[in-house]
Amino acid sequence: MRKSSDARLKAVAKYDKKHTKSVMLKFNLKTDADILEHLETVGNKQGFIKHLIRASITQDIIKNTKEIIEGDFEAGEFVTVRVDGDVYERKVQRSKEAGDLFITIKRKNHFKSEFQ
8 A cells, every 4th residue: 555655646746846836935923914814814825825816917917908998999999918928819899888998808727807
C-alpha cells in the first residue's frame, strides 16, 4: 500500500510543478489585523482571494472600455479593445432599457463581464 501512496504523491507533485504556481502572502499582525480578522470569517480563502482579483480585473476592463465607448461610436460598429495584452474585436450594442452603448467581452477563463 505504501508504494501506491508514494506513486500518488509523486504524480501530484509532477502535476503541480507543470500546472500550478504557489504564491505566499505575508501579513503583519498589527497593521494587517483587519485583513486577518476578515480572512478568518471566510471558509474558502483561496476562492475568496481569486474572486477579489477577478473583480479587480473586471474593474480594469470596465475602466479601459469606458474610454473607448465614450467616443463617437454607433450601435452596430465594431471596436477593438486591448486589455492586458489581449485584443478583442467586439460589436457595439445599445441597451433596450437605457439606450446606453455597451460591449461584452468573454474572457479566456469564461468570466463574462458587461460594460456600460
